[in-house]
Amino acid sequence: MNINVILFPDFETLDVFGPVEVFGKVEKSTINYYSQQGGIISNKDGIRIETQKTDNIKINDVLFIPGGGGIRKEVGNIEFLNKIKSLAEKSRYILTVCTGSALLARTGLLDGKKATSNKRAFDWVKSNSDKVNWIQQARWVIDGKYYTSSGVSAGIDMALGFVSDCLGDEVAEQIAFRVEYNWQRDKLRDDFWKQ
Amino acid sequence: MNINVILFPDFETLDVFGPVEVFGKVEKSTINYYSQQGGIISNKDGIRIETQKTDNIKINDVLFIPGGGGIRKEVGNIEFLNKIKSLAEKSRYILTVCTGSALLARTGLLDGKKATSNKRAFDWVKSNSDKVNWIQQARWVIDGKYYTSSGVSAGIDMALGFVSDCLGDEVAEQIAFRVEYNWQRDKLRDDFWKQ
Numbered sequence: 079m080n081i082n083v084i085l086f087p088d089f090e091t092l093d094v095f096g097p098v099e100v101f102g103k104v105e106k107s108t109i110n111y112y113s114q115q116g117g118i119i120s121n122k123d124g125i126r127i128e129t130q131k132t133d134n135i136k137i138n139d140v141l142f143i144p145g146g147g148g149i150r151k152e153v154g155n156i157e158f159l160n161k162i163k164s165l166a167e168k169s170r171y172i173l174t175v176c177t178g179s180a181l182l183a184r185t186g187l188l189d190g191k192k193a194t195s196n197k198r199a200f201d202w203v204k205s206n207s208d209k210v211n212w213i214q215q216a217r218w219v220i221d222g223k224y225y226t227s228s229g230v231s232a233g234i235d236m237a238l239g240f241v242s243d244c245l246g247d248e249v250a251e252q253i254a255f256r257v258e259y260n261w262q263r264d265k266l267r268d269d270f271w272k273q
Numbered sequence: 274m275n276i277n278v279i280l281f282p283d284f285e286t287l288d289v290f291g292p293v294e295v296f297g298k299v300e301k302s303t304i305n306y307y308s309q310q311g312g313i314i315s316n317k318d319g320i321r322i323e324t325q326k327t328d329n330i331k332i333n334d335v336l337f338i339p340g341g342g343g344i345r346k347e348v349g350n351i352e353f354l355n356k357i358k359s360l361a362e363k364s365r366y367i368l369t370v371c372t373g374s375a376l377l378a379r380t381g382l383l384d385g386k387k388a389t390s391n392k393r394a395f396d397w398v399k400s401n402s403d404k405v406n407w408i409q410q411a412r413w414v415i416d417g418k419y420y421t422s423s424g425v426s427a428g429i430d431m432a433l434g435f436v437s438d439c440l441g442d443e444v445a446e447q448i449a450f451r452v453e454y455n456w457q458r459d460k461l462r463d464d465f466w467k468q
Contacts, residue, residue: 091297092452095290095320099425102286102318109319118323123297124304125290126323128313198451229453230294231429256393257287258465259426260457270453 079107079244080139082169084162085119085129088148092230093175097142097237103253104241110135114158121146132161138168144233145176145196153184153206163187171223173240175233179226183207191221196229197270215271217262228270235262274302274439275334277364279357280314280324283343287425288370292337292432298448299436305330309353316341327356333363339428340371340391348379348401358382366418368435370428374421378402386416391424392465410466412457423465430457 081101083094101107113119116131143162152158163185166172174182176196180203182188188210195203195212204212213219218227218236220243227236238261242250254261276296278289296302308314311326338357347353358380361367369377371391375398377383384404389411391398399407408414413422413431415438422431433456437445449456 090294091290092294095286098318098320099285099287111319111321123293124306125293126306128321128323197453229451231452231454234426255465257425258392258423260455260464262455269455270450 079104080137081107081109081142082135082138082140082165083109083111083142083144084132085111085113085127085144086148086152086158087119088121088146089119089144090146090176090230091121091123091125093144093146093178093233096231096234097173097175099257100234100237100241100253103256104245104249114155114161121148132165135165138165139170141165141169141172143172143174143178143181145174145178145180145229149177149181152181159184169223171225171240173225173227173236175227175236176229177203179203180206182224182226183210188224191224192219193221193224193226194219194228195226197268198229215268216266217268218265220265228268234259236265239263239265274299275332276302276304276337277330277333277335277360278304278306278337278339279327280306280308280322280339281343281347281353282314283316283341284314284339285341285371285425286316286318286320288339288341288373288428291426291429292368292370294452295429295432295436295448298451299440299444309350309356316343327360330360333360334365336360336364336367338367338369338373338376340369340373340375340424344372344376347376354379364418366420366435368420368422368431370422370431371424372398374398375401377419377421378405383419386419387414388416388419388421389414389423390421392463393424410463411461412463413460415460423463429454431460434458434460
């Protein structure tokens with residue numbers, strides 16, 4: 079399992095590193111971090127992390143797109159959107175967390191597909207595309223090769239669900255156990271959509 | 274709230290970034306990342322993050338120590354232990370996640386105090402000090418200014434508990450809600466200790 083994590087300025091910390099914790103526990107997985115220009119990418123939590131340029135991506139297995147405050151700028155970044163679209167078309171799976179689905183929606187690749195997003199930013203997310211079948215009540219949603227999750231922590235549940243789908247439930251259970259995480263296995267249960 | 278995050282090679286990803294997600298949502302919080310030598314610190318999940326030297330720490334408010342595979346080497350790093358001890362003595366609060374408590378125990382500062390740690394590495398953790406009152410069944414443990422949590426994901430619950438203790442339950446609840454996290458509020462409930 080080869081994971082390409084896409085970063086941009088002001089990404090949401092746990093959107094990225096919750097799922098990364100899960101992916102890193104999969105045997106023989108490799109995780110690489112990319113951004114449009116490469117170099118150091120920082121966010122509001124004081125994190126400064128090294129990335130490579132998206133042009134350097136060679137293996138298109140799992141494309142991972144987090145959300146965060148910075149997404150509001152990136153949905154207007156045409157060059158970046160074109161790159162994401164091209165990468166997503168080539169990738170075996172595409173996973174988004176939180177408002178990462180808004181970015182993916184802007185590429186048009188979610189047109190006619192089911193997807194979800196952060197419950198606190200749902201109206202804004204929907205405003206990015208009226209061609210997506212936005213599902214409000216879901217921890218995460220699967221449509222073909224596209225996995226989209228609700229806000230922040232939901233990414234961990236989805237990552238475990240993804241591992242379960244790819245490698246079996248036992249592998250996902252073992253990872254959750256090792257990281258002492260109370261995995262919410264039911265992707266339809268959503269404690270955050272109403273409020 | 275000023276958080277000094279201590280990093281070392283092969284730190285555990287979610288040990289750090291779960292709590293960081295919580296701290297970053299506290300108003301006017303600042304989070305800085307330090308290591309013994311400063312510079313880029315990397316781990317097995319392919320993360321390469323910039324840090325400053327621990328010598329640069331000026332404000333000693335909250336000292337945060339994660340765990341991870343790298344701890345097994347650091348418990349024998351006398352210079353690092355002395356630095357951690359000196360920083361912990363000056364800090365208002367010290368929080369550890371997972372095997373981070375083994376490092377803190379090696380400084381002697383937990384002697385006679387209650388503490389917990391990762392449930393999969395508990396025997397190894399205990400072997401680092403027989404003067405600590407190790408509590409096996411707990412999500413997190415508080416003794417004076419020392420907060421120690423169980424493995425990996427438990428750090429998120431403890432971080433929310435810490436915010437609740439410092440700033441009130443409503444602030445912690447709001448943060449959990451914003452990041453769509455099902456907070457396990459009961460620090461005595463431990464689903465992972467027996468197995």
